[in-house]
Amino acid sequence: xxxxxxxxxxxxxxxTEKEFFYGHKACAGCGGSxxxxxxxxxxxxxxxxxxxxxxxxxxxxxxxxxxxxxxxxITTFPGSASMAAGIAAGAKALGQKDFKTVVFAGDGGTAxxxxxxxxxxxxxxxxxxxxxxxxxxxxxxxxxxxxxxPYGTKxxxxxxxxxxxxxxxxxxxxxxxxxxxxxxxxxxxSIGYPQDFINKVNKAKHVKGATFIHVYASCPTGWGTPTETxxxxxxxxxxxxxxxxAEYEDGEYKLNRNPKEFKSxxxxxxxxxxxxxxxxxxxxxVIENRDKKWERxxxxxx
Amino acid sequence: xxxxxxxxxxxxxxEAAIRCGCDGYFGYPITPxxxxxxxxxxxxxEDETGMVVLQAESEVAAINxxxxxxxxxxxxxTSSSSPGxxxxxxxxxxxxxAELPALIVNIVRGGPGLGTIQPAQSDYFxxxxxxxxGDYKLIVLAPAxxxxxxxxxxxxxxxxFKYLNPAMILSDGVIGQMMEKVELSDYKPRWTDxxxxxxxxxxxxxxxxxxxxxxxxxxxxxxxxxxxxxxxxLQAKYRAMEENDxxxxxxxxxxxxxxxxxxxxxxxxxxxxxxxxxxxGIKVGxxxxxxxxxxPTKQIQEMLGQVKGILSVEMSAGQMVEDVRLAVEGKVPVExxxxxxxxxxxxxxVVEALEEKILGK
Numbered sequence: 011x012x013x014x015x016x017x018x019x020x021x022x023x024x025x026t027e028k029e030f031f032y033g034h035k036a037c038a039g040c041g042g043s044x045x046x047x048x049x050x051x052x053x054x055x056x057x058x059x060x061x062x063x064x065x066x067x068x069x070x071x072x073x074x075x076x077x078x079x080x081x082x083x084i085t086t087f088p089g090s091a092s093m094a095a096g097i098a099a100g101a102k103a104l105g106q107k108d109f110k111t112v113v114f115a116g117d118g119g120t121a122x123x124x125x126x127x128x129x130x131x132x133x134x135x136x137x138x139x140x141x142x143x144x145x146x147x148x149x150x151x152x153x154x155x156x157x158x159x160p161y162g163t164k165x166x167x168x169x170x171x172x173x174x175x176x177x178x179x180x181x182x183x184x185x186x187x188x189x190x191x192x193x194x195x196x197x198x199x200s201i202g203y204p205q206d207f208i209n210k211v212n213k214a215k216h217v218k219g220a221t222f223i224h225v226y227a228s229c230p231t232g233w234g235t236p237t238e239t240x241x242x243x244x245x246x247x248x249x250x251x252x253x254x255x256a257e258y259e260d261g262e263y264k265l266n267r268n269p270k271e272f273k274s275x276x277x278x279x280x281x282x283x284x285x286x287x288x289x290x291x292x293x294x295x296v297i298e299n300r301d302k303k304w305e306r307x308x309x310x311x312x
Numbered sequence: 313x314x315x316x317x318x319x320x321x322x323x324x325x326x327e328a329a330i331r332c333g334c335d336g337y338f339g340y341p342i343t344p345x346x347x348x349x350x351x352x353x354x355x356x357x358e359d360e361t362g363m364v365v366l367q368a369e370s371e372v373a374a375i376n377x378x379x380x381x382x383x384x385x386x387x388x389x390t391s392s393s394s395p396g397x398x399x400x401x402x403x404x405x406x407x408x409x410a411e412l413p414a415l416i417v418n419i420v421r422g423g424p425g426l427g428t429i430q431p432a433q434s435d436y437f438x439x440x441x442x443x444x445x446g447d448y449k450l451i452v453l454a455p456a457x458x459x460x461x462x463x464x465x466x467x468x469x470x471x472x473f474k475y476l477n478p479a480m481i482l483s484d485g486v487i488g489q490m491m492e493k494v495e496l497s498d499y500k501p502r503w504t505d506x507x508x509x510x511x512x513x514x515x516x517x518x519x520x521x522x523x524x525x526x527x528x529x530x531x532x533x534x535x536x537x538x539x540x541x542x543x544x545x546l547q548a549k550y551r552a553m554e555e556n557d558x559x560x561x562x563x564x565x566x567x568x569x570x571x572x573x574x575x576x577x578x579x580x581x582x583x584x585x586x587x588x589x590x591x592x593g594i595k596v597g598x599x600x601x602x603x604x605x606x607x608p609t610k611q612i613q614e615m616l617g618q619v620k621g622i623l624s625v626e627m628s629a630g631q632m633v634e635d636v637r638l639a640v641e642g643k644v645p646v647e648x649x650x651x652x653x654x655x656x657x658x659x660x661x662v663v664e665a666l667e668e669k670i671l672g673k
Contacts, residue, residue, distance in 0.1 A: 063426055154346060
C-alpha cells in the first residue's frame with residue numbers, strides 16, 4: 011500500500027484554469043457536474059475517464075459537442091469498474107506512467123448494477139480512482155429509486171401515499187462496504203464542502219492502486235429544489251448529520267467533521283420536494299437512524 | 313364497450329399485467345420503458361390482486377427473479393429496453409432450457425451499444441434468432457398498436473404456458489410512448505394454488521407433494537445423449553408453434569401486385585404507404601407478421617403467385633428481410649427499406665423506396 015506523503019496542495023487559488031468538463035448539457039444546478047468538473051481539474055490532463063449510462067454520460071457525450079476535454083469513454087452499465095481496470099492495464103502495457111484512470115458513476119450505477127465489478131476492481135487493487143456521484147436516485151431515466159435513495163424519498167418507483175412514505179429503506183452503507191474490502195484509500199465527500207472534496211481527490215490521485223470517493227451531489231430536477239441552492243443543500247445535508255465526511259486509510263477510519271450540534275433535519279428535508287410529504291413520525295425515523303449511526307461512528311472512529 | 317381509455321403503450325402493459333392475473337413483475341429502470349414499472353408502483357396491485365412488483369438492482373437480477381417465480385408455476389414477467397435485454401440474455405436462455413413460461417417485454421431503442429433512446433426495430437435478430445446461447449426459440453409477439461400492447465400481455469402468457477416456453481413482446485419506443493385509445497381487458501383473477509397445481513403441477517417446483525414425485529427445474533444435462541434427446545423435444549415444440557400459432561394480418565392484399573412486409577410500428581407506417589401508393593395507381597398490399605416467431609413463412613409463400621416484388625420495411629439495417637428472403641426462395645425480388653438509429657421513416661419515403669427498389673426493376 012502506498013503511503014500518502016507530502017502531496018502538493020490543490021485549492022481554488024492554485025487550481026488550473028483549464029476546463030476538462032465544459033459545455034455539457036446538465037440541468038442548471040447539477041451537483042454531479044460540479045463533482046466531475048472539480049475532480050478532473052485536480053486529476054489533470056492525463057486522465058482517462060470511464061462513465062456508465064447515467065446523467066454525466068448522457069449530458070457529456072452529445073456528439074459533436076463532447077464536453078470532456080480529456081479522454082473519456084462510455085462503459086456498459088454494470089462494467090465501468092472493469093473497463094477502467096482494462097484501461098489502466100492497457101495504458102500500463104503501452105508504457106504510460108503519468109496517467110490516472112477515473113470512473114464517474116452514479117449511485118445506481120455504483121451501489122446497484124455496477125457493484126460486482128467495483129468489488130472486483132478493489133479486490134485486485136487495480137490502479138483506478140472510482141468516484142460515485144450520489145444524487146440519490148436514477149435521475150437520468152426519470153427519478154427511480156436506487157440502493158442509495160434515503161428513507162422517505164418520493165421517486166417514480168417509490169411513490170409516496172397515505173400508507174407508505176415513499177422509499178422505506180435507508181441508504182446502503184456504501185462507504186463502509188467499500189472500506190470492508192480493506193481498500194488503500196476511500197472517502198466520503200459532498201459538493202457542499204468543495205475544498206474537502208478536492209483534497210480527497212488529490213489524495214486519491216497520488217495513491218497507487220484502487221481508491222474510492224463517494225461524493226454527495228445535489229440534483230434540483232430530482233430533488234425538487236431551486237437550482238441556485240444546490241451547493242447550500244449539499245452542505246446542509248452534512249451539517250444536519252445525514253451525510254458524513256470521512257476517510258478510510260491504512261486500515262483506519264477517520265471522521266473529518268464531527269459537529270457538536272447538528273442543523274435541523276426537518277428544515278433540510280422540508281426544503282426539498284422529494285421529502286415534502288413526510289410526516290413527523292417519518293422525520294423522527296430519519297433522525298433516529300442518523301443518531302444511531304453517529305453514535306457508532308463516534309465510538310469506533312474517533 | 314368495456315373500459316376504454318386514452319393511454320400510453322407502456323402504461324397499458326402494466327395495466328394489462330394486473331388485469332390478466334399476473335403474479336409478479338420484476339424490473340429495472342431504462343428508457344424508453346420505465347413507465348411500465350412506474351405505473352405498476354403507483355397502481356400498487358399487491359393491494360388489489362396480490363400481484364408482486366419488485367424493483368431489482370439490475371436487469372440480470374430482474375430476469376433471475378422471473379426465473380425463480382416461473383419455476384414455481386407463477387405468471388411472472390419483466391420488461392426492459394435493448395441494452396437491458398442483452399443483459400437478460402443468459403436468464404432468457406436458461407428459462408427456455410428449463411422449459412419455463414414467462415413474459416419478457418422489450419421496448420426497443422436504437423443500437424448497437426448504448427445507442428439512442430429513440431425507437432428502432434434493430435433487436436429482431438436478438439428476439440427471433442436467439443440472443444442468448446444454445447438452440448432455443450422465443451415466442452415473439454409484435455404489437456402495432458396500444459390496443460395490441462394490452463391484448464398481447466394475456467396472449468403472451470397464454471402461449472407461454474401452452475408451450476412452456478418464454479414469450480417476448482417485441483415493441484419499440486413508438487408504441488411504448490404513444491398514446492392511443494385502448495379497450496382494457498376485463499380482470500381475471502390470479503390463479504389459486506389449486507389451479508396452479510392443476511395447470512403446472514407436473515413441473516412446477518413449489519414443494520413435493522406427499523407420495524408424489526419431486527419436480528426438478530433445470531437446463532443442465534451433462535449426458536450428451538440425453539441432452540440431444542432434449543434438444544429434439546425442444547425442436548418438436550418449435551415446429552408445433554409454427555404449425556399452430558402463426559399470427560399475421562393482411563391489408564389490401566386481395567388485388568395486390570406488390571407487397572410490403574412490415575411489423576410493429578413500421579406496419580402502421582406502411583398502412584398509410586399502401587393508401588398513398590394506391591392513389592398513385594400502384595396496387596400494393598401489406599402483410600404484417602404478428603408473431604415474429606413462429607414466422608408467417610407460408611403466408612408469404614402463398615402470395616408468390618400474385619405479387620411481383622416484396623419490400624421488407626423495418627426500422628433496422630435489414631434483419632427481418634432475411635426471413636422474407638428465406639420464404640421467397642428467390643422467386644420474386646425482395647428488397648429492404650429501413651431507417652435506423654432512432655429515425656422513423658415517413659409513409660412517403662416508403663412509397664419512394666417501393667418505386668425505386670421494386671417497381672424500378
